[in-house]
Amino acid sequence: MHAWPASEVPALPGQGRDLRIHDTATGGPITLDPGPVARIYVCGITPYDATHIGHAATYNAFDLVQRVWLDTKRQVHYVQNVTDVDDPLLERAERDGIDWAALAEQETQLFREDMTALRMLPPRQYIGAVEAIPGIVPLVERLRDLGAAYELEGDTYFSVEADPHFGQVSHLDAAAMRLLSAERGGDPDRPGKKNPLDPMLWSAAREGEPSWDGGSLGRGRPGWHIECVAIALDHLGMGFDVQGGGSDLVFPHHEMGASHAQALTGEFPMAKAYVHAGMVALHGEKMSKSKGNLVFVSRLRRDGVDPAAIRLALLAHHYRADWEWTDQVLRDAVTRLGHWRAAVSRPDGPSAEALVDEIREALANDLDAPAALTAVDHWAVAQEQQGGTDMGAPGVVSRAVDALLGVAL
Ligand code: 5CA
Numbered sequence: 001m002h003a004w005p006a007s008e009v010p011a012l013p014g015q016g017r018d019l020r021i022h023d024t025a026t027g028g029p030i031t032l033d034p035g036p037v038a039r040i041y042v043c044g045i046t047p048y049d050a051t052h053i054g055h056a057a058t059y060n061a062f063d064l065v066q067r068v069w070l071d072t073k074r075q076v077h078y079v080q081n082v083t084d085v086d087d088p089l090l091e092r093a094e095r096d097g098i099d100w101a102a103l104a105e106q107e108t109q110l111f112r113e114d115m116t117a118l119r120m121l122p123p124r125q126y127i128g129a130v131e132a133i134p135g136i137v138p139l140v141e142r143l144r145d146l147g148a149a150y151e152l153e154g155d156t157y158f159s160v161e162a163d164p165h166f167g168q169v170s171h172l173d174a175a176a177m178r179l180l181s182a183e184r185g186g187d188p189d190r191p192g193k194k195n196p197l198d199p200m201l202w203s204a205a206r207e208g209e210p211s212w213d214g215g216s217l218g219r220g221r222p223g224w225h226i227e228c229v230a231i232a233l234d235h236l237g238m239g240f241d242v243q244g245g246g247s248d249l250v251f252p253h254h255e256m257g258a259s260h261a262q263a264l265t266g267e268f269p270m271a272k273a274y275v276h277a278g279m280v281a282l283h284g285e286k287m288s289k290s291k292g293n294l295v296f297v298s299r300l301r302r303d304g305v306d307p308a309a310i311r312l313a314l315l316a317h318h319y320r321a322d323w324e325w326t327d328q329v330l331r332d333a334v335t336r337l338g339h340w341r342a343a344v345s346r347p348d349g350p351s352a353e354a355l356v357d358e359i360r361e362a363l364a365n366d367l368d369a370p371a372a373l374t375a376v377d378h379w380a381v382a383q384e385q386q387g388g389t390d391m392g393a394p395g396v397v398s399r400a401v402d403a404l405l406g407v408a409l
């Protein structure tokens, strides 16, 4: 699939900082040392509805990861998927009486437009589950041949017992895993499974559902976790730097993915850091397509909200925090954007050298975007109250805010 156009990332004076980031698997901060090409896989959308603020907040976090790396003069190899065939997508298409593939294409296109408007840098490879099927089938066959997968009434399941590291991403106990598995696409109550947690790798063709050639697995469609493993291993290989997503992907999705990869390669972990963004809520509940309590990015844009203000609203919250979207959050962001724009529109101002360092330091410290915003606020207040004589400063601030925070002033 094609991704979306990249906005330019201005080069900045001085030295970028190495990223220290919280890793869910080890439970603490780690300093990443990615080498000249940093590798990141971010779980993409399931395109059955428009991009909401929760999605945007999660992609904002990983866009910052990319920007911090680019600032250290590294290249970034960023891969993202689109889960363009899965139960919720098929169910929504059925409910609305539309073709599932057309629904997926339409919502994926809207996502591309939202990401472009928000100045999120695109992945180098943007891969749909459907186009990944030829790579998924041999992995499932290999898991079966290794004894890590088994058949149940034509479906193929992964056996979590095949992985000695199982549990080391989420560190949850069996009861919590079982609950989350039932909530998030698993089928722990299906009779005949070796372990209730075992996830589907390949689902046999069912009446009225799309299916593909699965070689020795028979016709069917891929499971969710193997989709991301196949795409990540194909394009990035084992031991890439970051796997990212919202905290609702810790279990089962990223746990199972790490397990599949361990069983396939004998190596652990698939990603050096498992990084998770907090959940955005609306009216006290997690914003989710299934609940329908959504604020769409495209809706805000249509209502004339400046995408830079939406981005500032996201940046005002630490990526690991759970937070609530309100009208006030957006109003505050619009006000801040106005102040910043006024401050950089003057020809001169207070020196920006220390500010660029502060933004870099804040982001390198587990992506502390709120601290970066506060630093820019202080510069803007100084500009407003005292002004300054540094002729280049407003331009430097404007470029730093663009390059490091993705906000065009
Ligand atoms: N296609 C899979 C990942 S392979 C999927 O989870 N798709 S999704 O459309 O449901 O979510 C896309 C991304 O947005 C995931 O990283 C998910 O964790 C994140 N996300 C979903 N809802 C929220 C929310 N309310 N707040 C923050 N992030 C969210």
Ligand code: ZN
Pocket: 042, 043, 044, 081, 228, 253
């Ligand atoms: Zn994924």
